[in-house]
Amino acid sequence: MAPSRPPPENSLLTAHSLRFDRRGEPVFNDISLCLDAGRLVLILGANGSGKTTLLRCLAGVVRPVQGRLECANRRAFLGHRTGLKAALSCRENLNFVRSFNGRAEQTPDEALARVGLAGFGLRLAATLSAGQTRRLGLASLLVSRREIWLLDEPYASLDDEGGALVDELIEDHLNSGGTIALSTHQRLPAISSDPIRLRLGSERLETR
Amino acid sequence: MMSGSIWALLTQDLRLAIRHGGESLMPLMFLFSVIILVPLGVGPGPNLLSAIAPGMIWVAALLSSLLALERLFRPDYEDGSLEQWWLGHLPVYGLVVVRLFSHWLITGVPIIVFAPVAAQMLYLPPDALGTLMISLLLGTPILSLVGGLAAALTLSTNRGSVLLSILVFPLVVPVLVFATGAVSVAAEGISPQTHLGLLASILVLALTLVPLAAAAALRITVE
Numbered sequence: 544m545a546p547s548r549p550p551p552e553n554s555l556l557t558a559h560s561l562r563f564d565r566r567g568e569p570v571f572n573d574i575s576l577c578l579d580a581g582r583l584v585l586i587l588g589a590n591g592s593g594k595t596t597l598l599r600c601l602a603g604v605v606r607p608v609q610g611r612l613e614c615a616n617r618r619a620f621l622g623h624r625t626g627l628k629a630a631l632s633c634r635e636n637l638n639f640v641r642s643f644n645g646r647a648e649q650t651p652d653e654a655l656a657r658v659g660l661a662g663f664g665l666r667l668a669a670t671l672s673a674g675q676t677r678r679l680g681l682a683s684l685l686v687s688r689r690e691i692w693l694l695d696e697p698y699a700s701l702d703d704e705g706g707a708l709v710d711e712l713i714e715d716h717l718n719s720g721g722t723i724a725l726s727t728h729q730r731l732p733a734i735s736s737d738p739i740r741l742r743l744g745s746e747r748l749e750t751r
Numbered sequence: 752m753m754s755g756s757i758w759a760l761l762t763q764d765l766r767l768a769i770r771h772g773g774e775s776l777m778p779l780m781f782l783f784s785v786i787i788l789v790p791l792g793v794g795p796g797p798n799l800l801s802a803i804a805p806g807m808i809w810v811a812a813l814l815s816s817l818l819a820l821e822r823l824f825r826p827d828y829e830d831g832s833l834e835q836w837w838l839g840h841l842p843v844y845g846l847v848v849v850r851l852f853s854h855w856l857i858t859g860v861p862i863i864v865f866a867p868v869a870a871q872m873l874y875l876p877p878d879a880l881g882t883l884m885i886s887l888l889l890g891t892p893i894l895s896l897v898g899g900l901a902a903a904l905t906l907s908t909n910r911g912s913v914l915l916s917i918l919v920f921p922l923v924v925p926v927l928v929f930a931t932g933a934v935s936v937a938a939e940g941i942s943p944q945t946h947l948g949l950l951a952s953i954l955v956l957a958l959t960l961v962p963l964a965a966a967a968a969l970r971i972t973v974e
Contacts, residue, residue: 643760644838
């Protein structure tokens, strides 16, 4: 399904022929990919084609039925559930991520300002709108230094300005030597370098 | 970095417990409701009360520790922070230990602190108070550990409270037997060392096995 390439020197995460089954049905099969420093991998596919499962698999949350992962770097996974606590303030949430995963140069207040939530530090996460919650999730990527970002539908419930913000953050992260895999079915990231595309589910559609 | 993760999770748990104040105090309130209602139900005679005091205090402690179990992992599962546990610095069983420790701090420690008051209210013989405290100190962590395992196992079921209780009860029967046994024999002036020793060995067993088993159960749920 995906082109199988030999792992180059600057690969931060390498997946070898991953396969995942749910209730005996293959969700995806024989997926090999490398996340190289400075490269973006786009995971495309219809609803239910296994985009989220593949990202969770790359994150190490879900174990593949077959295949293996080589990864010695720190990973961040941002799904549609952001893992933030509604009863805590934005700053408390970011402070938790920061001390749980290891500190980055950006402080929580700087990260909030970066994602357009300046002055929201003391607001409870429960009082944020859906789009603002997404932005807080993006801020959580910035407060802790992790080379690999695995983003599941990062454009969901964001306005155009928010989409442009995601593009900027992606560009910055790639330029600083990081790597990103993201799934999307809405807009495609508008960035300067060419992303690698991985389309899921096409094989299964052909066989039916 | 590892101690950073431990400290982060512990302080977050305690902060959330303080923010959900009423909910966190429920086990203690439950304990005292039982202790206050029992004399009204069975009669206020000191002889009868002092005979049933060890059992009543322990049954109340056991049932009240069940109250908070449903929320031990479920909020984290629902808001997505549970899957972040596999991306941190610590192995997941380490985080399970931290979570269970904070659960014990929130539900077990208040019970231990207020146990002398409850003992007074039920005319527990003063000689047995020390044994009651030791039995609670050894026993309440077991309740948190066993409950944590059951909570992890029932996380994937929708609202698994009934199943959770059914799983916990047979496992905590030995705790209840040895703990009340220790306090009862101490009240009669006999050394409770055997009972307490058995209780301590159950604690060591639970402490070594539960985090591994609970981490495996959480992994199955997350997948």
